[in-house]
Amino acid sequence: MKKVLVINGSPKEKSDTMCLTNSFLKGLNKEGEFDIHIIDLIKKNIKPCLGCFKCWKNESGECIQNDDQKEIMDEYKEADIVIYSFPLYSYAMPSHLKAFVDRLIPFNKMTMKEKDGHIVHVPRVDLSHQKLLFIAGCGFPNFEGNFDGLDIMIKNKFGKKAETIYVSECPMLNEEEARPLTEPLLKKFVNAGEYYSKNFSISEELKKELETPMLDKETYIKIVNSLR
Helix, strand or coil, rough: CCEEEEEEEECCCCCHHHHHHHHHHHHHCCCCCCEEEEHHHHHCCCCCCCCCCCCCCCCCCCCCCCCHHHHHHHHHCCCCCCEEEECCCCCCCCCCHHHHHHHHHHHHHEEEECCCEEEEEEECCCCCCCCCEEEEEEECCCCCCCCCCHHHHHHHHHHHCCCEEEEHHHHHHHHHHHHHHHHHHHHHHHHHHHHHHCCCCCCCCHHHHHHHHCCCHHHHHHHHHHHH
């Protein structure tokens, strides 16, 4: 049974992005072939990286800070699939999720090498078997330009194997009045999860379908601006 670790980076208990991710997981585990564990990162005690690089200098390769990061990293190493689920904050990821990502540096060594035209740190832990998927949502009616900075960060940090799904208009996902629009999208995410369970990848055609806005931008802006 393949292990799936879901890093929920939303600070909200009623997360819009997790609506998408839960639908994806429903399709992914339709046949019950996956062991899925969701971690709500906001509930964990994870301190910011100190930049001391003790994890690179000591033989253990472990961070000197004693918090919840180590336990999550132990589970992270064993996962076959890691899914990051989070909302777009200031054109990037929420600060507590960024702290978690910063603290992943013990997975690498200080020594460097060139790979695919980039200078990278040599891995201390072999994660080459792992599949990575990032599901991020925003409140804008489009995603062109809004996810650019995040996309560069993900590709530089996690490499070409990191797949992404960026979804706009996510605040509608928890609104009862918007169900006629959101339910078709959620069904698409169920289908996407089922597709992923067989292919361990997202096709460009499917990605485009998932990223298509539910409403035209003029109507969406009008609705948002009418809220009080």
